[in-house]
Amino acid sequence: MNNDPVARRARMPPRNDTTAPKWDESRPRELPQYFKELEYLFADCGIADDTQKKEYASRYVSYDTAETWLGLPEFGNNIIIGNDAPRPYTYQEWKAAVLRLYPGADASARYNLGDLERLVNQSFNSGLATLGRFSDYYRDFQRIARWLLANGKLY
Helix, strand or coil: CCCCHHHHCCCCCCCCCCCCCCCCCCCHHHHHHHHHHHHHHHHHHCCCCHHHHHHHHHHCCCHHHHHHHHCCHHHCECCCCCCCCCCECCHHHHHHHHHHCCCCCCHHHCCCHHHHHHHHHHHHHHCCCCHHHHHHHHHHHHHHHHHHHHCCCCC
């Protein structure tokens, strides 16, 4: 029996594996969750190197998206003028640059008052005739309204 913790460490899943992190690129708001899932895997697999993290994060998205993400200046080294060697951008700096590419992915702009108004109007127009529809409306309303209140967007 091998008691070596490195030998028992989990491995990052292959790109199309059912356990691989996934992100629907048509839903930019879910991009932060994609990164949270990746970071859980990084910890579980013992991946600490920033370049490896960037490469893995790009591995599970479409080819075009990966090409865009890997082409960001933050994927490489900072350019430092003077006698100092360039310092690589950190994974966190690169991730922030990726998130800036997608309006709606920024947690500080998750919802706005228009989202709440749209929900109320849609529910009014379609009706809440069943308990299931009312429950859906109630959960959505609570989620949006609580976020707006907690972030000072609703008084």
